[in-house]
Amino acid sequence: MVSKLTLRINAGEHTRHECPxxxxxxxxxxxxxxxxxxxxxxxxLPAQRVGDQLLVVLDRLSRGESALYHLASGDxxxxxxxxxxxxxxxxxxxxxxxxxxxxxxxxxxxxxxxxLLGPGGVAMTRSYPMLKDVAGESRDHPHHRSLYVAFGxxxxxxxWAEGSEGGVGRIVHRGWDGLVDGPAGADLRESLxxxxxxxxxxxxxxxxxxxxxxxxxxxxxxxxxLTPSRFGxxxxxxxxxxxxxxxxxxxxxxxxxxxxxxxxxxxxEAETWGKRSPWVDYSGALDGSVVGVAIxxxxxxxxxxxxxHVRDYGLFAANPFGISxxxxxxxxxxxxxxxxxxxxxxxxxxxxxxxxxxxxEVAEHYHDFANPPLATWIQ
Numbered sequence: 001m002v003s004k005l006t007l008r009i010n011a012g013e014h015t016r017h018e019c020p021x022x023x024x025x026x027x028x029x030x031x032x033x034x035x036x037x038x039x040x041x042x043x044x045l046p047a048q049r050v051g052d053q054l055l056v057v058l059d060r061l062s063r064g065e066s067a068l069y070h071l072a073s074g075d076x077x078x079x080x081x082x083x084x085x086x087x088x089x090x091x092x093x094x095x096x097x098x099x100x101x102x103x104x105x106x107x108x109x110x111x112x113x114x115x116l117l118g119p120g121g122v123a124m125t126r127s128y129p130m131l132k133d134v135a136g137e138s139r140d141h142p143h144h145r146s147l148y149v150a151f152g153x154x155x156x157x158x159x160w161a162e163g164s165e166g167g168v169g170r171i172v173h174r175g176w177d178g179l180v181d182g183p184a185g186a187d188l189r190e191s192l193x194x195x196x197x198x199x200x201x202x203x204x205x206x207x208x209x210x211x212x213x214x215x216x217x218x219x220x221x222x223x224x225x226l227t228p229s230r231f232g233x234x235x236x237x238x239x240x241x242x243x244x245x246x247x248x249x250x251x252x253x254x255x256x257x258x259x260x261x262x263x264x265x266x267x268x269e270a271e272t273w274g275k276r277s278p279w280v281d282y283s284g285a286l287d288g289s290v291v292g293v294a295i296x297x298x299x300x301x302x303x304x305x306x307x308x309h310v311r312d313y314g315l316f317a318a319n320p321f322g323i324s325x326x327x328x329x330x331x332x333x334x335x336x337x338x339x340x341x342x343x344x345x346x347x348x349x350x351x352x353x354x355x356x357x358x359x360x361e362v363a364e365h366y367h368d369f370a371n372p373p374l375a376t377w378i379q
Contacts, residue, residue: 005029005071007036010374011061017361018214019058019368020185025049026377030073033183039068046077046183046213055184057212061373068378077183081213085179092186092211097121099211099218100147102188104173109162111173111192114146116246116293118218118352122286124293126247126314137250144247144315147350149224151243151321153236154203157196160241169196171205185212193229201229217365218352227343235344237334239274239309239322244295244348246316251286254312258284261357262308263366269312274326276305279366281357282316290355294362296369298347307334318348 005026034047036056047056054071061067079095088105091098098121104111116125125146127134143150143162149171152160159169177189187210194203208223224243252258260268262277272280278299283292295318297306303320310316319326323334338344349369353360 005377006039006379007069007071008066008376008378009058009061009069010066011063012371012373013063014364014367014371015063016058016061016368016373017364018212018217018219019061019365019373020210020212020219021056021058021372021375022050023054023056023375023377025052025054026071029054030071032073033076035072035074035077036069037072039070044074045069046080047071048182048184050180050182050185050187051178055182055212057184057214058373079213080183081181081186081211083179083181083186083188090179090188094211094213094218095215100220102209104190106173108170109143110145110148110150110159110171111190112145112148113220116147116220116350116352118291118293119216119354120289122289122291124249124252124291124352126250138253138314140313141247141315144245147220147244147246149205149207149222149243150241150245151235152240153234153238153321154194155196155233156236157202158240159194159202167197169194169202171195177206183213185210194226202233203227204229216354217360219365220350220352221369222346222348222350224346225343226338226345228338228340230340232337232339235321235336235338237321237324239319239325241309241319241321242317243346244318245309246293246295246350248282248293248314248316249286250314252282252284252291253314254282256284258282258312259356260310260312263305263363269310272308272310274307274309274322276307278305278370279362280308280310280316280318281360281362282310283356283360290359292353292356292360292362294351294353294357294360294365296349296351296366298349299370300345301347302344318346320346
């Protein structure tokens with residue numbers, strides 16, 4: 001390979017391990033498949049163009065460590081993240097192993113990710129109601145579809161529940177704005193509409209989903225940008241909703257011995273439900289080993305750090321609106337009015353890992369998301 005450009009990456013205050021990094025595209029970008037070759041070593045990392053950015057996943061940099069990488073073109077990288085579109089869904093695989101499917105059928109109430117497989121292929125979310133006969137699974141709340149976006153009060157419309165009764169809305173997939181996969185990751189950009197029971201449009205949504213090539217963890221980013229379709233929209237003060245929600249595998253539920261933890265040391269539902277935190281983790285024993293899933297709230301996300309609607313029975317949702325319910329004080333209100341032309345933006349990372357929050361290095365992975373390493377082109 002012939003080196004073209006040099007990049008300095010400084011880990012900063014945190015050890016980086018399987019850390020996604022996005023960079024502005026440099027001038028004079030080499031043609032063909034791209035690699036970052038670490039200076040003075042034989043190590044190299046696949047790099048990938050994603051829009052106007054360059055994406056790479058760092059293997060490891062220690063706290064305070066700085067390293068030089070040379071960008072060059074070379075052979076096609078094996079493996080990577082691959083997206084296959086079929087039957088009103090996208091199937092996502094990492095290095096040939098299934099990770100998730102994103103279901104967008106027009107007949108559905110809303111898009112959702114199912115299954116959601118952690119390291120080693122273990123299923124991290126409940127199968128019900130997509131599958132109704134899985135032994136040992138709970139069968140409450142059929143609207144809890146694995147991993148999904150929803151909220152319970154949008155101009156009085158319930159876009160959280162499911163059913164034919166009046167007042168229940170839907171989130172409708174309108175089309176793909178971009179689908180990119182490759183050796184470092186995949187980017188999915190989608191247009192959606194939130195509609196009421198009569199299909200009157202309440203909100204336009206732009207959703208950006210990113211998946212990264214990793215092995216010890218699985219990472220999925222979801223950015224949600226909402227703007228009123230026609231008239232002002234009131235997001236009500238209710239605990240019923242996300243906007244991002246996950247229903248944990250029944251074996252991991254708190255009532256079955258699963259452990260809920262937050263960034264401030266809160267443990268179990270009593271110390272995490274209705275509390276604010278940059279992240280929350282839910283872990284427990286599954287198929288003979290301990291695994292967990294964390295949801296992380298980015299500092300630029302609306303009303304960060306968000307409140308959490310996380311329950312021993314398995315619901316796990318980031319909710320910045322239901323403040324009166326979470327505080328038990330009706331005078332503390334969380335509703336928000338959004339007028340035409342304004343937007344609300346939510347940014348989350350879902351991290352599937354082995355072990356509990358400490359063993360899974362959730363705090364470090366949070367800083368990869370919220371406080372990424374500093375990367376600078378130097379020639």
